[in-house]
Amino acid sequence: MxxxxxxxxxxxxxxxxxxxxxxxxxxxxxxxxxxPGEAPEDALNACAELAKGGRGTIFTKLGEAITNAAEAKAVRDHYIWLFDQIRATNLPGHVSVKPTQLGLDIDAKMCEEYTFELAAKAQACGSFLWIDMEDSAYVDRTIDLYKKVKARYPDTGLAIQAYLFRTAKDIADLMTVNPVIRLVKGAYAEPPHVAFPRKADTDRAYYELSDTMLQAAKAGNCLPIFGTHDVALVGRIIARAKELGVGPGKYEVHMLYGIKDAEQMRFRADGQVVKTLVSYGSSxxxxxxxxxxxxxxxxxxxxxxxxx
Ligand SMILES: Cc1cc2nc3c(=O)[nH]c(=O)nc-3n(C[C@H](O)[C@H](O)[C@H](O)COP(=O)(O)OP(=O)(O)OC[C@H]3O[C@@H](n4cnc5c(N)ncnc54)[C@H](O)[C@@H]3O)c2cc1C
Structure with missing residues (x-):
């Protein structure tokens, strides 16, 4: 094609x-x-609308692989401001950030410092900080960063990609920190020695990993978040959760703004915890x-x- x-x-x-x-x-x-728009206010308005239907919002300002320290600081300052807006408006909003947006490519220490500051601010505002997963070159550093942040700030979560061969082992290792894991299929172009080239293999891996995560949730060791628009797969995961006696709230379903919106509302109406990731910004x-x-x-x- x-x-x-x-x-x-x-x-x-x-x-x-x-x-x-x-x-x-x-x-x-x-x-x-x-x-909903490029301005943060557009995203905040969307959050208020989603909240009316019982959905939470995860905000993400677009931009990645930034190349100077001033830009990284601006991203950090922006999210500090956004957490204040979330607290002031009492909206059910969380934030998701990419390590390269906080300068991982420029200075790993600076990136770590900003991530800690954002996690502290999220906690002070009764919110939550997500760390996105970028391409496979960043996985080790992102997992290390998450483990450090999670040890001090429990209300932090990490995205993990089902298409990577390494992911089952990564999830097993992460269990030591009682993780909050957003399982996604994976959005980047990866070579065939790193990730499944065939989508069907990724789909199968996703279900197997979701089962591992649900079993860990049952034992109280993990909060699994299923970040996918694959409605049939989500249906199978919900059925498996029921079978294991893991109720809604012990896991969540997250999707992107504007994708499978009717299904998001249907899952919410069925009693699932659903959150919508809202992107904004000019990049x-x-x-x-x-x-x-x-x-x-x-x-x-x-x-x-x-x-x-
Ligand atoms: C909340 C959330 C956070 C994410 N965070 C990350 C991250 O940190 N790192 C990362 O690598 N990836 C992330 N992703 C993206 C993810 O890796 C996939 O690329 C993306 O979700 C598409 O795969 P799918 O799971 O929806 O399944 P698919 O099997 O690709 O799609 C399932 C169904 O959804 C529909 N669909 C999927 N995508 C679209 C679209 N763009 N437009 C319209 N319909 C669509 C398809 O038509 C299909 O019917 C995130 C996704 C979500 C939902």
Whole structure:
């Protein structure tokens, strides 16, 4: 297929497109399916709307692999401000951050310091801090960072990717820190010696890992979060949770804003704990290419918005 997953993940690496496409009005309009707007206020308004239907929000300001310390500090300052907004408005909002947004590529100590500050602020505001997982080159450093932060601030969680061969072992190791794990399939282009090339293998691994995590939840060792739009898979996981006697609240279902919205509401109506990850900010190019890679048919939104 000419416009398959690999095509969009290759485009995501282009700095030229990153600098230019974000200025094209018709592509900006197409992103609105997946983000309520670029301003943090747009995300806060979306959170208030989602809360009316009983869904929590996870905020994420787009931007990754930043290249100077001032930008990392600006991201840290932004999230400190956002936690204050969450507390002031009493909204059910959490935050999710990428280590490279906090400067992991520039200075690992600085990244660690900012992550600790954000975790402390989340705790002070009655909120929660998530650490996203980026491509496989960052996995060791991100897990180490999470273990350190989690030891001091329990209300922190980590994303883990089912497509990586190493993940079963990573999850087993993480059990020592009573983790909160958001299990996702994985969004990056990875070589075949690192991750399953076939989607069916990732799907199978996801279910097996979810079973391990539910068994750990039953023993009180883990809070599993299932971050996927694969509704049939979520159905199987919920059935397995029931079988094990692990009730809603001992696990959660998280999805992205604008994707499977009716199903999100249906899971919520069925008594599940559901949270929606809301992205905002102007650095959306790489993130948007990953959304097109997940479902190339999404390119239809771009074409339709180009045609007005
Ligand atoms: C809350 C949350 C947090 C995430 N955090 C991370 C992270 O930290 N690191 C990381 O690598 N990845 C992350 N991801 C992305 C994840 O790895 C997958 O790339 C993404 O969720 C698509 O896979 P899927 O599980 O939805 O399953 P799929 O099998 O790909 O899709 C299941 C169904 O959902 C629909 N669907 C999936 N994606 C889209 C889309 N973009 N547009 C429209 N329909 C779609 C498909 O049509 C299909 O019917 C996160 C995802 C979620 C939901």
């Amino acid at each position: 000419p416009f398959g997953r690999g095509f969009f993940l290759a485009l995501a690496k282009s700095s030229y497109l990153n600098d230019h496409v974000t200025k094209w009005g018709f592509v900006r309009r197409a992103t609105r399916k997946f983000m 959306w190019f790489k993130w948007y290419m990953r959304r097109l890679a997940e479902r190339p048919a999404n390119v239809g939104f771009v074409i339709r918005s180009m045609l007005g």
